[in-house]
Amino acid sequence: xxxxxxxxxxxxxxxxxxxxxxxxxxxxxxxxxxxxxxxxxxxxxxxxxxxxxxxxxxxxxxxxxxxxxxxxxxxxxxxxxxxxxxxxxxxxxxxxxxxxxxxxxxxxxxxxxxxxxxxxxxxxxxxxxxxxxxxxxxxxxxxxxxxxxxxxxxxxxxxxxxxxxxxxxxxxxxxxxxxxxxxxxxxxxxxxxxxxxxxxxxxxxxxxxxxxxxxxxxxxxxxxxxxxxxxxxxxxxxxx
Numbered sequence: 001x002x003x004x005x006x007x008x009x010x011x012x013x014x015x016x017x018x019x020x021x022x023x024x025x026x027x028x029x030x031x032x033x034x035x036x037x038x039x040x041x042x043x044x045x046x047x048x049x050x051x052x053x054x055x056x057x058x059x060x061x062x063x064x065x066x067x068x069x070x071x072x073x074x075x076x077x078x079x080x081x082x083x084x085x086x087x088x089x090x091x092x093x094x095x096x097x098x099x100x101x102x103x104x105x106x107x108x109x110x111x112x113x114x115x116x117x118x119x120x121x122x123x124x125x126x127x128x129x130x131x132x133x134x135x136x137x138x139x140x141x142x143x144x145x146x147x148x149x150x151x152x153x154x155x156x157x158x159x160x161x162x163x164x165x166x167x168x169x170x171x172x173x174x175x176x177x178x179x180x181x182x183x184x185x186x187x188x189x190x191x192x193x194x195x196x197x198x199x200x201x202x203x204x205x206x207x208x209x210x211x212x213x214x215x216x217x218x219x220x221x222x223x224x225x226x227x228x229x230x231x232x233x234x235x236x237x238x239x240x
Contacts, residue, residue, distance in 0.1 A: 025059060025060035025061060025081075026054070026057060026058075026059075026060035026061070027060055027061045027062075027063055028050045028053055028054050028060065028061070028062050028063065029050070029063045029065055030043065030046055030047050030050045030062065030063065030064060030065070030069065031065060032050070033046040033047070033049040033050045033053070034046040034049070035047060035050075035069050036069075037065075037067030037068060037069055039068055039070070040070070041070065042070055042071060042072060042093055042098060043069050043070060043071045044071045044072040044073065044074060044093075044098065047062070047064075047069070047071050047074050047090075048074055048075065050062045051074065051075065051076065051077055051080055051082070052077065054077070054079075054080045055077035055078060055079060055080055058079065059078070059079025059080060059132070060079070060080070060081070061080075061081045061083045062080060062081065062082050062083065063083050063085060064082070064083065064084040064085060064088045064089075064090045064137070064139060065085050065088050066085055066086070066087035066088050067087070067088060067089070068088075068089045068091055069088070069089070069090055069091065070091050070092070070093055071090060071091070071092065071093065071098075071124075072092070072093045072095075072097075072098025072099055072124075073098065073099050073100060073102075073122070073123060073124060073125075073126055073164070074124070074125055074126070075126050075127065076125060076126070076127035076130055076133045076169075077127075077130055077133070078130045078131045078132055078133065079131070079132045079133075080130075080133055080134075081133070081134040081135075081136060082125070082133075082134070082135050082136070083136050083137045084135075084136075084137035084138075084139030084140065084141060084180060085137055085138070085139050086137070086138035086139055087139065088137070088139035088140070089139060089140040089141075089142055090139070090140070090141045090142070091141075091142040091143075091144055092124040092142065092143045092144040092145075092164070092166070092186065093144065094144050094147030094148070094149060094150075095147075095149060096149050096150075096162075099122040099123070099124070099164040100122070101118070101121050101122060102118075102121040102122070102123070102126055102128075102168075103118060103121075104118050104121050104128065104170060105128060105129070105171075106128060106129075106170050106171040106193065106194050108170075108193045108194060108219065109240075110191065110193060110219075110240075111170070111193065119161070120161050120162065120165075121168070122162060122163070122164035122165070122168075123164050123165045123166070123167065123168030123191075124141075124143050124164050124165070124166045124167070124185075124186075125141075125166065125167045125168070125169075126168050126169075126170075127168075127169045127170065127172050127175075128170040128171055128172070129170075129171050129172065130172045130173075131172065131173040131174055132173070132174045133169075133172060133174070133175055133176075134175070134176040134177070134178070135167070135176070135177045135178070135180060136176070136177070136178045136179055136180065137179060137180055138179055138180075139180065139181070140180070140181045140182075140183065141166065141180055141181075141182050141183075142183050142184045143164070143166040143183070143184050143185035143186050143189070144184060144186065145163075145166075145184045145185045145186040145187070145207070145209050145210040145213065146184060146209035146210060147186070150163050150186040150187075150210060151210070152211075153211055154211045154212065155187070155211065155212045160211070160212075161187075163186040163187035163210075163212075164186050164187060165185065165186075165187050165188045165189070165190075165191045166182065166185035166186070166187075166188070166189050166190065167182075167189070167190045167191065167192075168191050168193075169190075169191070169192045169193070169195060170193045170194055170195070171193070171194040171195065172195045172196075173195065173196050173197050174196075174197045175192065175195055175197065175198045175199070176198075176199045176200075176201070177190065177199075177200045177201075177203060178199070178200070178201040178202050178203065179201070179202045179203065180203050180204075181203070181204045181205075181206070182203060182204070182205045182206075183205070183206045183207065184206075184207065184209050184210075185207055185210070185213055186210060187210075187212055187213070188212060188213070188214040188217050189205055189207055189213060189214055189215055189216065189232070190205075190214075190215070190216045190217065191214075191217045192216075192217065192218055192219065192220045192223075193219045193220065193240075194219065194220060195220035195221075196220065196221055196222055197222045198218070198220050198222065198223045198224070199223075199224045200216065200223075200224070200225045200226070200228060201224075201225075201226050201227055201228070202226075202227045202228065203228050203229075204228070204229045204230075205228070205229065205230045205231065205232060206231050206232070207231070207232040207233060207234075208231070208232070208233050210233075211233070211234070212234050213232050213233050213234050214232060214234045214235040214236075214238055215230035215232045215234075215235065215236045215237060216228075216230065216236070216237045216238070217235070217238045217240060218237065218238065218239050218240060219239075219240035225237065
């Protein structure tokens with residue numbers, strides 16, 4: 001099948017941009033920014049510092065190395081790849097205090113109520129209006145969804161709906177999630193809202209520790225989901 005001229009041009013530009021990004025990419029290990037693998041330290045500041053540095057220097061890869069690293073909300077920035085190495089685990093804090101409310105600008109039925117007020121906005125990993133972000137590696141991201149503070153039952157109460165999504169990605173362009181093992185979210189596992197250009201490939205999702213543990217929630221366009229294994233107590237893939 002012949003490719004339309006418009007898509008040939010777009011594909012060529014994408015390839016050139018990808019090659020430029022790879023050629024100039026740098027790697028930042030979170031341990032070089034003070035992250036500690038001791039199963040108790042909340043490493044939010046160290047991980048965020050690595051992401052910010054990566055973004056400020058033109059983009060690249062932020063590495064979660066082998067070991068277990070606990071964190072509260074981290075904010076993804078443009079041109080950053082969050083890479084979890086084989087044997088590495090990024091695990092969410094078990095405490096609500098480590099997940100601040102976010103001032104979401106993009107209005108959506110999930111994030112805003114009928115009066116336009118921000119409602120559900122907490123997340124373990126959050127991004128809004130970013131471009132060229134990715135989550136990859138052979139490691140694990142664990143939302144700590146079975147923590148006592150998140151044991152709030154079904155989301156028919158305001159308190160239960162305040163649980164953090166594991167990935168809340170809003171109004172972003174060119175997003176890729178691949179190869180990772182994603183498990184134990186406190187609320188929906190992956191919530192992609194208003195994004196354009198989303199590729200989810202080769203991930204494994206296992207969610208059986210809490211209520212409303214959807215695998216993937218999609219309210220975006222130009223989406224490709226392929227070769228994924230999703231085993232959850234609620235919706236596997238939910239198109240909004």
